[in-house]
Amino acid sequence: MNDLQKKELDIFAVKARLLLMEGIFNAKAGHPGGSLSICEILAYLYNCEMKVDPKNPKDPDRDRFVLSKGHAAPALYATLALKGFFPAEDMKTLRKSDSYLQGHPNMNLVPGVDMSTGSLGQGVSAAVGMALSAKLDKKDFRVYTILGDGEIEEGQVWEAAMFASAKTLDNLVVIVDNNNLQIDGTVEEVNSPYPILEKFAAFGFNTIEIDGNNLYEIEDALKSARETKGKPTAIIAKCLKGKGVSYMEDAVNWHGAAPNEELYNQAVEELTATLKNLEA
Numbered sequence: 001m002n003d004l005q006k007k008e009l010d011i012f013a014v015k016a017r018l019l020l021m022e023g024i025f026n027a028k029a030g031h032p033g034g035s036l037s038i039c040e041i042l043a044y045l046y047n048c049e050m051k052v053d054p055k056n057p058k059d060p061d062r063d064r065f066v067l068s069k070g071h072a073a074p075a076l077y078a079t080l081a082l083k084g085f086f087p088a089e090d091m092k093t094l095r096k097s098d099s100y101l102q103g104h105p106n107m108n109l110v111p112g113v114d115m116s117t118g119s120l121g122q123g124v125s126a127a128v129g130m131a132l133s134a135k136l137d138k139k140d141f142r143v144y145t146i147l148g149d150g151e152i153e154e155g156q157v158w159e160a161a162m163f164a165s166a167k168t169l170d171n172l173v174v175i176v177d178n179n180n181l182q183i184d185g186t187v188e189e190v191n192s193p194y195p196i197l198e199k200f201a202a203f204g205f206n207t208i209e210i211d212g213n214n215l216y217e218i219e220d221a222l223k224s225a226r227e228t229k230g231k232p233t234a235i236i237a238k239c240l241k242g243k244g245v246s247y248m249e250d251a252v253n254w255h256g257a258a259p260n261e262e263l264y265n266q267a268v269e270e271l272t273a274t275l276k277n278l279e280a
Contacts (some may be wrong), residue, residue, distance in 0.1 A: 001083045001215065001216065001219050003241045004010040005048075006215050006216070007278060008150065009040070009043045009044060009047060009048070009215050010040075010043075010215065010278050011109075011278050011279060012043045013039040013040045013042075013043040013209070014039075014049060014244065014271055014274050014275045014278065015078075015082055015111070015275065016039045016042065016043065016075060016078040016079050016082060017039050017078075017243075017244045017245070017271050017274070018023050018268065018271045018272070019078035019088060019091050019109075020032070020035050020036070020074035020075050020077070020091070020266075021036075021081065021245070021259075021264065021267050021268065021271070022076070022091055022092065023074050023077065023092065023094035023095075023101070023265040024094065024210075024258050024259075025089040025259060025261075026072055026091075026092045026093075026094060026097070027094040027095035027103075027258065028255070028258050029095055029103070029255045030074055030094065030095065030103065030258055031071040031072060031073075031074070031255060032074070032245070032254055032257070032258070032259070033181065033241040033242045033243065033248055033252075033254040033255045034069060034071065034072045034075075034148060034177065034179065034241060034255065035072045035073075035074040035075035035078075035246055036075070036160045036174050036240045036241070036242050036243045036245060036248065037072075037138075037177055037179045037212070037213075037239040037240060037242065037243050038072060038075050038146055038212070038237075038239060039075055039078075039243070039244070040175050040212065040214070040218060041146065041175060041177075041212055041218055041237060041239075042075055042076065042079040042146075042216055043079070043215070044140065044218045044219060044222070045065065045144060045222075045270075046063070046079050046080075046199065047083075047085050048219070049063075050063040050065060050142070050144065051063045051141070051142075052083075052112070053113070054080075054083050054084040054085045054112065055084075057085060057111045059113045060139075060145050061139065061140075061141055062141060063141050063142045063143070063144065063218055064114045064115075064127070064130050064141060064143045064144070065114055065143075065144050065145070066114060066115040066117065066123045066124070066126055066127040066130070066143070066144070066145040066146075067115075067117055067120070067123060067146055068117055068118030068120070068121070068123025068124045068127065068145050068146060068148075069101070069103055069117075069120065069123070069143075069146060069147055069148035069149060069151050069177065069256075070104040070105055070116075070119075070120075071104065071118070071256070072116040072146070072148075072177075073101075073102075073103060073104055073105050074091075074094065076105060076113070076141075077091060077094070077101055077105075077110070078091065079266045080110070080111070080112040080113070083112070083266060084271065085110075085111040085112035086110070086112075095257075103118075103182060104116070104117060104118030104134075105117055105118075108166060110193065114130070115127070115130075118201065120148070120150075120151040120154050120155030121151060121156035121157050121160075122126070122140060123145060123147070124145050124147055124156075124157055124160045124161075124174060124273065125156055125157075125159070125160040127143050127144075127145035127174075128143075128160045128163055128164045128169065128172060129262045130143045131164065131169040131171050131172035131232070132142040132167055132169060134171055135167070135169065138280060140171075141171070141173050141225075142171045142172075143171060143173070144173045144175065145173070145174055145175065146175045146176075146177055147174065147175070147176050147177065148179075148182065148197075149151065149175050149176055149177060149179065149180065149182070149187050149193060149196065150174075150181075150182025150183070150187055150190065150199050151167075151191075152186075152193045152196065153190070153193055157251075158199075158203065160253060161174070161200065161203040161205065161232075161234075162203055165204030165205060165232060166204075166207075166234045167229060168230050168231060168232075170228055170229050170230055170231055170232060170233075172233070173222065173225045173232070173233045173234075174200070174205070174231040174232065174233070174234045174235070175212075175234075175235045175237055176196060176234065176235070176236050176237060177212065177234070177237055178196060178212070178236050178238050178239060179212075179238075179239045179240060179241035179250075180241070181241045181250070181255065182252075182255065183252075183255045183256060184252075185252055186252070187277055188246045190280055196236050197209050197234070197236045200234035201234075201238070204231055204232075205231060205232050205233060205234040205272050206224070206225065206228040206232070206233040206234070207233070207234050207235075208221045208224055208225075208233065208235050208236070209235075209236045209238065209240065210235060210236070210237055211237075211238055212231050212237025212238055212239035213240055213243055214237055215231075218237075221233075221235045221237075222235075241255075242254050244270070244271055245266075245267040245270060245271065246266075246270060247263065247266070248267070
């Protein structure tokens with residue numbers, strides 16, 4: 001990745017943040033903190049890493065993505081909209097009763113969504129099943145999933161991890177958004193999953209720890225995952241919850257709350273300034 005490519009991905013991530021904030025503001029509900037934290041990861045996956053086609057979202061040979069932390073749907077929707085899976089204008093309908101863009105991803109309604117998620121722990125299990133199916137069918141598609149660090153307190157996550165390792169699913173990449181905050185506080189206060197990297201290593205994973213908002217580190221980690229044979233990869237991504245919006249950064253109260261008009265306008269002003277600096 002050269003400097004120009006990185007700049008284009010940074011711009012994409014900021015545009016995704018603007019779009020997801022627009023959706024959450026119009027919905028008057030949603031999960032901004034954990035959506036804002038993963039925009040660089042999604043930007044790299046959908047622009048550089050994954051084999052997907054907005055014109056053929058059900059291509060049987062496509063790579064798969066599962067947002068196991070389904071409440072971060074606004075980030076996924078914004079990414080898909082920017083890639084052309086559906087009109088960006090539709091983000092304004094987020095969570096409306098007649099909208100196909102609900103609070104959690106629905107694979108039956110949203111183009112580009114590979115798995116309906118929301119119940120924590122279940123998305124990664126589905127991703128493991130997809131990776132196994134690729135092996136059984138001798139397909140070369142890869143499967144990527146993002147989990148929350150609070151989510152990995154679910155026992156089902158570790159059952160899935162044990163199975164993925166036992167079946168040597170080297171076509172599976174598990175990314176943990178380790179922003180250290182969940183709905184009730186820090187992950188240590190609620191039910192500490194630490195040390196996360198060592199736990200996945202003990203389950204037989206290739207493990208990598210990165211700054212999850214650093215595109216160069218994301219690139220290197222995904223390259224390592226592709227080169228690893230015989231075991232799945234877990235990337236522990238140290239992300240900043242609420243990244244890009246000053247008053248939301250590292251603030252637990254923005255896990256699942258929408259801003260009022262004044263705060264929304266502040267968020268737009270800050271993100272727009274960041275975008276202008278990148279585009280200058």
